[in-house]
Structure formats: C-alpha cells, structure tokens
Amino acid sequence: MPEAHNDIHVPDLSEPDYAGLVKFLVEPFLELPESLKVDCEVSPSRGKVWVRVAFEGVDKGRVFGRGGRNIQAIRSVLEAAASIAGYSAHLDVFGSSSQSTDDGDDRDEAIDTPPPRRSSGVKEPPKLRSRSNLPDASV
Numbered sequence: 001m002p003e004a005h006n007d008i009h010v011p012d013l014s015e016p017d018y019a020g021l022v023k024f025l026v027e028p029f030l031e032l033p034e035s036l037k038v039d040c041e042v043s044p045s046r047g048k049v050w051v052r053v054a055f056e057g058v059d060k061g062r063v064f065g066r067g068g069r070n071i072q073a074i075r076s077v078l079e080a081a082a083s084i085a086g087y088s089a090h091l092d093v094f095g096s097s098s099q100s101t102d103d104g105d106d107r108d109e110a111i112d113t114p115p116p117r118r119s120s121g122v123k124e125p126p127k128l129r130s131r132s133n134l135p136d137a138s139v
Contacts, residue, residue, distance in 0.1 A: 015042070016081045018089065022051050025074045029062040030055055037094075042087070049087045051078060054094035063093075 019040040027033040037054040055063065064071045075091045082089035 015085055018049055018051050018078065021081055022053060022078060025077060026053060026063060029070065030059045032056055047087050049082050049089040051089065052092045052094060
C-alpha cells in the first residue's frame, strides 16, 4: 500500500518566528504595510532576542497607540513568546528617542516632568507700585 504524502509544512516550534510574529502584530496599524522592516537577532549563548522594527513616521502614532498601549502589548506578546522558548526579548523601534520605553505620546513628558526648582535663597517681597508709576489711562 503506498504511503500518503503529507504536504503540510509543520514549522520547527523550538524557536518562534519572532520577525513573523512582530510583522503580524504591527502591520494592521500601518497605512503602508510594505514600509515595515523587521530585523531579528537571536543570541542563544546569552538567551536574548533583539527585534528591531522600522516604518514610516506617519504611522508612529497608530503603532504606539494612546499612552503607548499598542507598542506595550506588542512587546508583551513578543516577551511571552520568547520566554516560552527560554529567551528574553527586546523590541526596538527605529527612530524613537528611548527605544525600550518610548510610548509615542510626547504629551506625557510635559505632564510628568516637574517644573524646575527655584533656589532655596531668601525670596524678596513684591515691590509696591505707587499711583504715579502707573501708566496714564487718559492717553
């Protein structure tokens, strides 16, 4: 009896396709999915995976999401897949200022940054103005 040939390709599950996973997660947010570039570097000796992504700047807001929720969710999925395989994963977005923590929402920086501190010297009391120093309202 002849053997049945199985044409189904079963991927090697010992190491996830990190680049494919990130493409799958990021592409829905892009206006031009073909602009997405993904580079993956796996270091078995260190147990680390680095995934670098680049895309058009106009898509940054959608990829990062409000408050960085989208990019954080993508990082979480990537880290979970890597941890199952015994690795730790890092996702870097090309062009972001702080690639490991940037949330894409620059407004937060202004809110979270405290105002500059004043010197601890003695504060001078306000100067009183006399009526003669005020501008003339009749002119």
